Amino acid sequence: MICQNCNKNDATLHMKRIINGRAAEVHLCSDCARSLGYGEAFSGFGLGFGHLLGELLSSNENGSANSMRCPACGKSFEEIAEDGKMGCAECYAVFYDRLLPTLNKIHGKTSYMGTKPQTSGNSAAPSISLDELKNALSEAIERQDFELAASLRDQINELVREGGAL
Amino acid sequence: MCAKWYLGTGAQNDVVINTSIHLARNLKTCPFPARLNLPEKLKVNSIIKGAADSIQDYSFNYAEMKTLSQAEVVSLAERHLVSPEFASSRDGRALLLTEDESVSIMLNEEDHIRLQVMYAGFALDEAYRTASIIEKELSSKLDFAFDDRLGYLTQDPTALGTGMKASVVLHLPALVSTSQITKLITTVSKLGLSLRGSYGEGAAAKGDLFRLSNTITLGISERAAIENLKSIALQIAAQERSAREELFKAPVTEDRIYRAYGVLKYARLIDTSEFMDLISLVRLGAVKGIINMDCAQIEALMIHMQPATISLSVDRPLDRTERDKLRAKLVRQTL
Numbered sequence: 472m473i474c475q476n477c478n479k480n481d482a483t484l485h486m487k488r489i490i491n492g493r494a495a496e497v498h499l500c501s502d503c504a505r506s507l508g509y510g511e512a513f514s515g516f517g518l519g520f521g522h523l524l525g526e527l528l529s530s531n532e533n534g535s536a537n538s539m540r541c542p543a544c545g546k547s548f549e550e551i552a553e554d555g556k557m558g559c560a561e562c563y564a565v566f567y568d569r570l571l572p573t574l575n576k577i578h579g580k581t582s583y584m585g586t587k588p589q590t591s592g593n594s595a596a597p598s599i600s601l602d603e604l605k606n607a608l609s610e611a612i613e614r615q616d617f618e619l620a621a622s623l624r625d626q627i628n629e630l631v632r633e634g635g636a637l
Numbered sequence: 638m639c640a641k642w643y644l645g646t647g648a649q650n651d652v653v654i655n656t657s658i659h660l661a662r663n664l665k666t667c668p669f670p671a672r673l674n675l676p677e678k679l680k681v682n683s684i685i686k687g688a689a690d691s692i693q694d695y696s697f698n699y700a701e702m703k704t705l706s707q708a709e710v711v712s713l714a715e716r717h718l719v720s721p722e723f724a725s726s727r728d729g730r731a732l733l734l735t736e737d738e739s740v741s742i743m744l745n746e747e748d749h750i751r752l753q754v755m756y757a758g759f760a761l762d763e764a765y766r767t768a769s770i771i772e773k774e775l776s777s778k779l780d781f782a783f784d785d786r787l788g789y790l791t792q793d794p795t796a797l798g799t800g801m802k803a804s805v806v807l808h809l810p811a812l813v814s815t816s817q818i819t820k821l822i823t824t825v826s827k828l829g830l831s832l833r834g835s836y837g838e839g840a841a842a843k844g845d846l847f848r849l850s851n852t853i854t855l856g857i858s859e860r861a862a863i864e865n866l867k868s869i870a871l872q873i874a875a876q877e878r879s880a881r882e883e884l885f886k887a888p889v890t891e892d893r894i895y896r897a898y899g900v901l902k903y904a905r906l907i908d909t910s911e912f913m914d915l916i917s918l919v920r921l922g923a924v925k926g927i928i929n930m931d932c933a934q935i936e937a938l939m940i941h942m943q944p945a946t947i948s949l950s951v952d953r954p955l956d957r958t959e960r961d962k963l964r965a966k967l968v969r970q971t972l
């Protein structure tokens with residue numbers, strides 16, 4: 472098998488891993504593995520995800536000496552890359568563009584599909600909304616999980632019949 | 638004295654021991670815990686405690702971890718009320734806990750808020766409902782860090798999105814003894830879930846107890862993640878049941894169960910690891926109707942016999958032998 476990164480050398484490192492829900496097979500030659508920061512991080516379970524994240528972040532940051540800091544908490548991108556921890560909520564906004572490639576690598580998908588915080592005043596919304604169910608249904612179909620899709624379709628029909636949320 | 642959640646019996650309890658939902662949330666205007674000093678952490682604790690106290694249907698006991706002994710904190714971890722990470726450093730951390738221990742909120746762990754709801758048996762929908770009721774109550778008082786594209790923001794970017802981790806603890810003695818578990822762990826990981834020992838890792842999981850959890854938090858709704866977990870859990874439970882049926886065809890299985898019961902009933906010294914091996918067999922026998930014991934009783938025993946928890950049942954520190962002796966005595970009394 473040929474290395475997926477350089478398409479040149481023989482791949483010596485074969486990894487099956489889940490990148491936030493999506494199974495991905497990675498085949499790399501030893502040179503590419505090292506330069507991409509996949510060192511020992513994948514050989515065992517000893518290292519935490521935070522460490523892996525640090526490696527991914529710093530591999531995106533080759534040579535850029537731009538050390539901007541988050542105005543809210545003072546953390547720099549280099550420091551985040553080092554310990555894999557965001558300093559505060561504002562860090563996400565400040566470093567969003569630089570984080571995005573890494574977030575993509577980790578999560579596979581970067582569109583949020585979960586519940587949203589209620590805006591003050593309007594509570595009493597049903598705990599599972601029709602929209603949520605519809606989203607889940609299209610996800611299930613996309614993943615070809617038809618058993619789940621059937622169960623979601625039943626729940627949607629039920630909700631519609633009850634006239635609960637439209 | 639209020640009955641603890643684990644004294645109840647739940648659905649699918651021949652295989653499913655308990656269910657939990659975790660939600661991670663952070664205050665919008667405060668740096669994440671790793672960037673807070675001690676006074677700032679204490680302030681975060683008191684803000685969240687204030688919001689939790691205003692919830693009408695749930696009342697929480699509040700404890701600063703600093704005020705508890707090391708054994709008390711480790712015992713909380715053994716009972717899965719706090720994470721081992723939380724127990725490892727006590728400064729500036731606090732716990733909100735309901736009397737029945739079904740709802741706990743860790744303050745200043747990896748995130749400002751780690752809410753956990755734990756129920757006996759297979760109860761993902763119920764646990765999620767409770768967790769979201771409490772989360773909504775909290776969010777009506779607190780402003781959570783949230784982004785339309787990324788969801789709830791967390792200190793560790795791998796946890797952002799729904800910030801939800803749903804788990805079921807499964808008792809899988811037959812899949813372990815027929816060596817199917819390793820393959821299952823690999824298969825499950827391809828489906829966006831993780832399966833790992835609840836006490837101890839991999840095939841060396843003590844008591845054949847495994848925790849099945851979702852690992853996806855972005856690009857999937859809470860509902861879809863729960864439905865996905867539910868369907869895989871039921872498939873594993875079905876696999877375990879048919880492996881048990883095979884196992885019971887060999888007379889040696891029944892023999893091993895009775896021997897395990899015999900040792901537990903008469904031993905004078907027993908350590909945690911041997912206890913967990915034997916109680917796992919006894920549970921298998923109890924579910925089958927061979928041993929006359931209630932599952933809830935067995936679960937309670939598994940929790941109470943962990944090293945720190947057992948030390949707490951007497952008012953002084955115990956050395957290893959004393960602890961093993963006390964464990965054997967308490968087990969005899971229960972059986």
Ligand SMILES: [Zn+2]
Pocket residue numbers: 474475476477478479480499500501502503504
């Ligand atoms: Zn290469």
Ligand SMILES: [Zn+2]
Pocket residue numbers: 541542543544545546558559560561562563
């Ligand atoms: Zn910041």
